[in-house]
Amino acid sequence: MHQSQTSFTIPTRGKSLYEFTDQVADWLASTDIATGLLTLFCRHTSASLLINENAAPAVQRDILRWMEMVAPERAGYEHDDEGPDDMPAHIRTLLTGESLQIPVADGRMVLGTWQGIFLAEHRSSAHRRQVVGHLIGE
Amino acid sequence: MHQSQTSFTIPTRGKSLYEFTDQVADWLASTDIATGLLTLFCRHTSASLLINENAAPAVQRDILRWMEMVAPERAGYEHDDEGPDDMPAHIRTLLTGESLQIPVADGRMVLGTWQGIFLAEHRSSAHRRQVVGHLIGE
Amino acid sequence: MHQSQTSFTIPTRGKSLYEFTDQVADWLASTDIATGLLTLFCRHTSASLLINENAAPAVQRDILRWMEMVAPERAGYEHDDEGPDDMPAHIRTLLTGESLQIPVADGRMVLGTWQGIFLAEHRSSAHRRQVVGHLIGE
Numbered sequence: 001m002h003q004s005q006t007s008f009t010i011p012t013r014g015k016s017l018y019e020f021t022d023q024v025a026d027w028l029a030s031t032d033i034a035t036g037l038l039t040l041f042c043r044h045t046s047a048s049l050l051i052n053e054n055a056a057p058a059v060q061r062d063i064l065r066w067m068e069m070v071a072p073e074r075a076g077y078e079h080d081d082e083g084p085d086d087m088p089a090h091i092r093t094l095l096t097g098e099s100l101q102i103p104v105a106d107g108r109m110v111l112g113t114w115q116g117i118f119l120a121e122h123r124s125s126a127h128r129r130q131v132v133g134h135l136i137g138e
Numbered sequence: 139m140h141q142s143q144t145s146f147t148i149p150t151r152g153k154s155l156y157e158f159t160d161q162v163a164d165w166l167a168s169t170d171i172a173t174g175l176l177t178l179f180c181r182h183t184s185a186s187l188l189i190n191e192n193a194a195p196a197v198q199r200d201i202l203r204w205m206e207m208v209a210p211e212r213a214g215y216e217h218d219d220e221g222p223d224d225m226p227a228h229i230r231t232l233l234t235g236e237s238l239q240i241p242v243a244d245g246r247m248v249l250g251t252w253q254g255i256f257l258a259e260h261r262s263s264a265h266r267r268q269v270v271g272h273l274i275g276e
Numbered sequence: 277m278h279q280s281q282t283s284f285t286i287p288t289r290g291k292s293l294y295e296f297t298d299q300v301a302d303w304l305a306s307t308d309i310a311t312g313l314l315t316l317f318c319r320h321t322s323a324s325l326l327i328n329e330n331a332a333p334a335v336q337r338d339i340l341r342w343m344e345m346v347a348p349e350r351a352g353y354e355h356d357d358e359g360p361d362d363m364p365a366h367i368r369t370l371l372t373g374e375s376l377q378i379p380v381a382d383g384r385m386v387l388g389t390w391q392g393i394f395l396a397e398h399r400s401s402a403h404r405r406q407v408v409g410h411l412i413g414e
Contacts, residue, residue: 001139001140001141001274001277002277003277003311003312003413003414005311005379005381035141035143036141036272036274037175037177037272037274037313039313039377039379041377041378041379041386043386043387043388043391044388044390044391045327045328045329045388045390045391050232050235051183051235051236052183052228052231052232053183053228056217056219058216058217059217059225059228061216061217062215062216062217062225062228062229063228063229063232065216066209066213066229069213070208070209070346071342071346075342075345077338078334078337078338078341079332079334079335079337079338081332087335087338090328090329090335090338090339091338091339091342093328094326094328094339094371094372095232095233095371096232096235097235097326097327097372097373098327098391099376099377099378100237101177101179101237101239101377102179102237103143103177103179103270103271103272105143105270110179110181110270111181112181112182112183112268114182114183115181115182115183115236130388132379132381132386133379134312134313134379136274136277136312136313136412136413137141137274138141139277139278139279139412173279173281174279174410174412175313175315175410175412188370188373189321189373189374190321190366190369190370191321191366194355194357196354196355197355197363197366199354199355200353200354200355200363200366200367201366201367201370203354204347204351204367207351208346208347233370233371234370234373235373238375239315239317239375239377240317240375241281241315241317241408241409241410243281243408248317248319248408249319250319250320250321250406252320252321253319253320253321253374274412275279275412276279
């Protein structure tokens with residue numbers, strides 16, 4: 001049994017979902033772990049990780065619109081140090097969380113047919129987001 | 139230290155919470171791992187996993203009603219390829235996520251007294267949902 | 277490769293976010309695991325765990341107000357055995373979930389600069405909450 005760790009940098013250009021399933025799969029393939037547990041951890045409080053359908057782009061647009069609805073800008077927040085997208089970004093980060101766990105079997109993540117891995121950028125401006133990958137197995 | 143993996147099939151009959159705590163406990167007991175980490179992963183984008191109270195059925199009904207409220211059908215979604223329950227199912231999957239992690243001690247999950255493990259089916263029609271179980275420990 | 281487990285007791289005094297990052301870091305330092313995966317698991321259905329900004333207290337107050345908005349009290353719940361804060365507490369637990377996973381590198385959690393670990397108490401009265409810590413690595 002052993003471990004492998006890496007860091008993914010995801011450049012973002014405003015609020016959107018950025019898929020990076022292939023980057024994770026490529027890293028996994030570069031390790032010699034065939035059976036195990038993969039953890040991804042986003043080191044930010046205004047960007048988060050989620051798994052959802054990656055076939056229809058309309059799904060991603062609807063998810064973003066729903067986030068605008070459930071955690072809107074300019075909703076009378078006390079904290080707005082960095083502008084109207086500041087506090088909604090923290091709340092939307094809570095909605096999906098900062099980590100994902102995916103079992104690995106036969107050298108591949110056990111993702112279902114339509115499951116893709118996304119970084120959700122919740123700030124309006126461009127950022128470079130860091131996601132730590134941890135893999136344990138054999 | 140070693141690992142064990144399995145797959146649970148959860149048959150569903152429309153939107154509801156389906157408890158499968160006992161199935162997980164039975165599998166755990168069949169392994170020889172007494173101390174470790176259990177991960178459950180749902181391989182779908184319109185069904186999710188959650189832990190909540192399993193004593194009062196009214197709690198589960200209130201959770202379902204709240205999901206109808208916070209991610210309603212017919213809310214002007216762009217994506218409705220598979221009907222009005224399609225996009226809300228993707229959003230409700232985000233709300234609870236597709237994976238659970240539960241430490242194992244003395245051969246048992248460290249669940250609290252009232253914690254049960256549920257698959258949340260977010261589609262109206264019947265499905266057979268696959269949940270991968272991964273256990274690492276000794 | 278080996279494991280370590282512990283239990284944190286978090287005393288709460290009503291609905292609020294209670295940071296316990298330092299307690300987790302102290303426990304981590306007391307183990308001899310430098311590289312691995314940390315899991316925290318809250319054994320309750322009316323308190324949950326989350327990571328968010330720990331620098332500005334206003335962020336925490338806005339998060340609490342948002343939870344009051346998205347899962348309000350007295351919203352016609354069927355289940356109110358323990359009062360108006362009972363069912364909203366179960367729903368708010370779903371929103372952030374009961375577990376966190378944080379990779380460990382060089383003997384420290386890979387938290388970003390502003391990320392703190394919080395227990396979210398969703399009940400109005402005082403409680404003593406139990407969080408299980410599990411660490412696997414080498």
